Amino acid sequence: AQSVTQLGSHVSVSEGALVLLRCNYSSSVPPYLFWYVQYPNQGLQLLLKYTSAATLVKGINGFEAEFKKSETSFHLTKPSAHMSDAAEYFCAVSGAPGGYQKVTFGIGTKLQVIP
Amino acid sequence: GAVVSQHPSRVICKSGTSVKIECRSLDFQATTMFWYRQFPKQSLMLMATSNEGSKATYEQGVEKDKFLINHASLTLSTLTVTSAHPEDSSFYICSARQPNQPQHFGDGTRLSIL
Numbered sequence: 390a391q392s393v394t395q396l397g398s399h400v401s402v403s404e405g406a407l408v409l410l411r412c413n414y415s416s417s418v419p420p421y422l423f424w425y426v427q428y429p430n431q432g433l434q435l436l437l438k439y440t441s442a443a444t445l446v447k448g449i450n451g452f453e454a455e456f457k458k459s460e461t462s463f464h465l466t467k468p469s470a471h472m473s474d475a476a477e478y479f480c481a482v483s484g485a486p487g488g489y490q491k492v493t494f495g496i497g498t499k500l501q502v503i504p
Numbered sequence: 505g506a507v508v509s510q511h512p513s514r515v516i517c518k519s520g521t522s523v524k525i526e527c528r529s530l531d532f533q534a535t536t537m538f539w540y541r542q543f544p545k546q547s548l549m550l551m552a553t554s555n556e557g558s559k560a561t562y563e564q565g566v567e568k569d570k571f572l573i574n575h576a577s578l579t580l581s582t583l584t585v586t587s588a589h590p591e592d593s594s595f596y597i598c599s600a601r602q603p604n605q606p607q608h609f610g611d612g613t614r615l616s617i618l
Contacts, residue, residue, distance in 0.1 A: 398545075423606065432510065432597050432609035433548070479547060490536075492607060494547045 391416040391482045395495035403503050408452075408467040410498045412480030415461065422463040423481040423492065424454055433479065439463060450474070475502045507531055508600050510610025518618055519590060525583045525613045527598030533578035534600035538607060539571070542595040554581050588617045 396411040414420055421440050425433040437448025444456040450473075454465045463480060480495040507530040515523050527537055536555050540548040552568075554560040554575035562568045570592075572584040581600070585592055593616050599607035 425609075430513075430595075430612065430614065432508070432611040433599075434609070435606055438606055491550065491553070492538075496547045 391420065391484055391493050393480050393482050393493055393495035395480050395498050397498055398496065399499045399501065401501040401503060402470045404472055405469050408465070408470045408474065408500065410465040410478050410480075410500065412454075412463045412465065412495060413461050414463060414480070414482045416482055416484055418484040421483045422454075422456060423483070424448065424452070424463075424465045425479045425481060425494075426450075427477045427479065427497070429476075436465070436478075470500075470502045472502050472504065475500055508534075508598065508608045508610040510598050510613055512613060513611060514614045514616075516616045516618065517588065520587055523585045523588055523615060525585075525596055525598070525615075527581045527583070527600065527610055529579045529600040529608070532600075532602050534581075535578065535603055536601050537575055537581040538599045538601075539573060539581075539583050540597045540599070542597060542612075548597060551583075585615065588615070590617045593617045 392415045394413045423438045424436040426436050427433050436452050437446045439446050439456045447453045452467045477497045477499045479497045481492045483492045509528045511526045539551045541551050542548050550563050551566045552560045552562045552573050554573050556575050556578050560573035575581040595612050597612040599609045601607045
């Protein structure tokens, strides 16, 4: 069984400030972890993924996430928020091996960037 | 990067009609395609998983006779919502993947049943 908890359904940051979106996971097997971004009325775009290699994962648009097994966390960060980062972000987990099969999504965090 | 095309992007139709949504992988062969439903302000809920040439596997609580899925080729899967009713109104999203690769998502279909 696997699940994801995203802390904070809404996060507001000022433009240029640090972005931190929290995600904790639960998995009975070593997990694959993902962050996706969704813009209004669009599908999901993969930001980054963790697949048991390096624990610090860098993704697109300046985002990165760190896998911490001891904390069962996979928080998403970006040093400096841009207006174009305003969107909804989903953390997701999938069980390895064959870790791209059934993916379980969190409820999403809506990021607001204040000018 | 991999591109998944979903069509139509928006459908408005009368109650009782059937609606077909197409999902195509444009630049790769998708061994597996997934169909999700997303309610307002909620996450994606997996409806079914389809592998090319075989019957779709539906999640618990999803009516297979209501939501017909066909994965006839390695680049095309269709979802048909049969005899649609207002409660079927939702945002439907497909995804596709190759072996050992993450899912790539389409842009979704906004279905509105009047």
